[in-house]
Amino acid sequence: MRTSITLILAITAACAAASKVTHKAVHPKDLILQQNRNSNAGRITNGNHASEGQIPYIVGISLNSNGNWWWCGGSIIGHTWVLTAAHCTVEADEASLYYGAINYEAPAFRHGVTKNDFIVHPEYRGLTHDISLIKTPHVDFYSIVNKVELPSLNDRYNSFENSWALASGWGEIYDGSNVVEDLSVVELQVVPLADCQAYFGTETADENVICVSTPDGKSTCHGDSGGPLVTNDGNLLIGITSFGSDYGCQTGAPAGFTRVTSYLEWIKDETGIYY
Missing domain, CATH: 2.40.10.10 (Trypsin-like serine proteases)
Structure with missing residues (x-):
């Protein structure tokens, strides 16, 4: 009986975790929005213009x-x-x-x-x-x-959880616009992988992914694919812009990056x- 109860609880927990997957992941390069899904304006999004020499890499x-x-x-x-x-x-x-x-x-x-x-x-x-x-x-x-320097081989298991990092690119200034002429930057915080998995599932947000929170419409967007995520502390390249929600860049879903330490x-x- 105890074994059966344990199994039921495990299945229930798994189903609950699966039910949290509310966003399909899509590469920013391939983001196509349905009309009126999101009308908020922003920049890379809601970042700041970079100054000369700020992002030399x-x-x-x-x-x-x-x-x-x-x-x-x-x-x-x-x-x-x-x-x-x-x-x-x-x-x-x-x-x-x-x-x-x-x-x-x-x-x-x-x-x-x-x-x-x-x-x-x-x-x-x-x-x-x-x-x-x-x-x-x-x-x-x-x-x-x-x-830009890569993390050291000794840092290969560092999750960089809660670290603040700078993303940059010439991506859309709002969902549905074109790429922009001027380089933008935005400071974002690395979140636990479990937070990312709650949105995208474990197959998409696996151990080779690092995710950041996107509060107040601040995020990477269409045109930012492949760009850097660099730590404020140490200026290390820890992520490569990889995916976001198919609902758009300003939905509040985490933004996904390829985890450089895995490679x-x-x-x-x-x-x-x-x-």
Whole structure:
């Protein structure tokens, strides 16, 4: 009898957890809103404009496949390497990388690459293992173009829970708009993985995901895919913009990032970069 009661309680708990999954996850790049789902205005969203040199490690990435163009962000992690999301590069034939840009129409310089320069994680499928490397021509570092450090190998099990971090990008200024010319930044707090799983389920929000809260309409949005999440304490790259709610960027659902610490060995093997 006791075993039966325990089993019933376990099943009930599992059903209760499943019932909390209220949002379908979608890559910001692919976000298409139904009319009138959300009418709140905002920026990256409800962030602030970045100042020159504030985010020297970000690159804007314009990608193309057979004449179809889309926009993503990425992070400089070495003189010849940019880290971004797999869903940004997996279907692309070529890309232009914009360095040192506050306004993306006026970068310090640009480099072009092709699909031969993309290294998509071999286990990438939809929302899982959403990480990709781009091999670039050599870039010299200075005040407005510089690398961001990865967490050390000793930090591979650090959840960064409750840490404050900065997300940045040229994404939509409100749900349904276009990407914007000026780089925006927003400070967001890392939440327990369980909070993210309550919205998206455990298959989407697995151990390779890190999530942040999105209070007051502050979030990443369409056009921010692949961009960085960098800790205020230590300036470490801990996340890559990966997914949000299909209801829009300003619903209050957590924003999901690829957890960089899960891929430190893979990055090391492909690039030789590690700390």
